[in-house]
Amino acid sequence: MSTATDTAPVTASANPVSQSIRDSLVIARRNLIRMTRIPEMVLFGIIQPVMFVVLFTYVFGGSMKIGNTTDAGVYKDFLMAGIFAQTVTFATAGSAAGIADDMQKGLVDRFRSLPMARGAVLTGRTVADLVQTCITVLVLAVVALLVGWRTGSAEPTNAAKILGAFALLLLLGYAFTWIGALIGLSVRTPEAATSGGIIWLFPVTFVSNAFVDSSQMTPWLRHIAEWNPFSATVQATRELFGNPGVVQSDAWPMQHPVWASLIWSVLIIAVFRSLAVRKYRSASA
């Protein structure tokens, strides 16, 4: 084993883009293998939104006013867009904790000493988280149907619109895992990353149109809720699902929720991806 060339060919990669994709897939695969070895993590990720569906539907349903009615059935249909959106954003905590764990265990040091694409460790992580989010959303959709949620309950809809809604949800979830990546790189321990990845999500998801009709909020709060990036996706999803409670408002994101949702998500990815990759380059455990 005297030189590098006689046992293992280490060639300069031809194309940085294809190298980046390849390396990201290697890391994504690694994270997915991990998930299969820690199934309880995936399980908790599923139990939590299911619990929220049950709690909100049966505890709040009947006392929440949506439009002009407090009908529990209407609230159930209203609620699901909010629960879906909140669920996808909670992937943030997983991505933050995973990356903080890699830092603490010295794995980030190992990766950084390898001739691999710079952003691949983070991209691989977020892609794996996206796969997990897909599974969670799928299970959640089944549970929602079981408790009586129906698309098209207020306005007519179609399969393309429904798929579009899920695509927007997944894009939002993916964008938020990049925020998680930055948090994971910025804290000292995985425990801190878990709470740091989730605490701020409560105001973000509650000061919105997710669980209540935001048009009934005090004006200043309503303003925040309507411009909250999270609300745009909720509004878009609700509209595409044909569910009740779509907010009537002059705020641009509420009038053009699909566009607003797309713009917000892409913007979040652009900003947080570049911040996270820069942080990763100088990361030290």
Place this chain on the structure above:
Amino acid sequence: MPGAIYAEGLVKTFGDVRALDGVDLDVPEGTVLGLLGPNGAGKTTAVRCLTTLLRPDSGKAVVAGIDVVRQPNEVRRSIGLSGQFAAVDEYLTGRENLQMVGRLYQMKGRAAKARAAELLEQFHLADAADRPTKTYSGGMRRRLDLAAALVVSPPVMFMDEPTTGLDPRNRQELWGVIKQLVAGGTTLLLTTQYLEEADHLAHDIAVVDHGRVIARGTSDQLKARTGGERVELVVHERDRMGAAAEVLAAFGKGSTTVEEHTRKLTVPVTGGAKLLAEVIRELDVRGIEIDDIGLRRPTLDDVFLSLTGHVAETEEAGEGSPDDAGHDQEKEAAK
């Protein structure tokens, strides 16, 4: 021509702390340099600068003929790093870990697979290859970590405290592996807190303290400066100390130091265990009862004491500290 690892005037500061304060190193190809020092001396920071993980504030670093600051990615192709922790994914199997590293060194899938199998065999991990590394012992995990650093048989290797936290048996075993590696022509820089380890593995030793190299040479040269081994004994009865001192004077190679209150006598010697046995026999013949006797080899503390006149300021919790300088810095900040 500069060596396989070359550094000139490396400086790295963290806030007010100068973790590296002008470090010069030159490791000829195919040799081993032991970087010896206490926690917080700057060993890890030096390794991190040389392996592209940290950018030095100033100074020059060249590894395998490539400038570390200017062409970090090219350097990464030619080095293997084994850190203070076994940096392997605990939920992946040994085989999966090595294959992943191979892929990330840009090997083709099949080549990575073959190389992983080869390394698992070589490091006696074949039986455990398909178990998650969570189930491995500490020694096994270190071996896997080392194997991961060797996936592409890099010409230059860095090992940061490879045996810290290992029990003596695993330490011995890892030493064997490292020796084999070096016999194959790899250039190696390893850091350690143990003089014994540097002695065992390194051709040359550089002693670091407060971010500077304060001495360099072969282990024999350093030991000569430190005074070599000595016999230390504790006499049972205070009034027999004089008699014991006489015995030691006969066997020793220097003046005997006597600590009255602890009834402890120390004398430098050469001759090792055989001489120790003779001393014990002689004490027995003269009927001098002893509480304790032992052969003391020079430790890092002794080296420091003789080089700097002060005891090595070892920071506690070395194992928990991923970056000794950062740890130092935190302590500084806490003051």
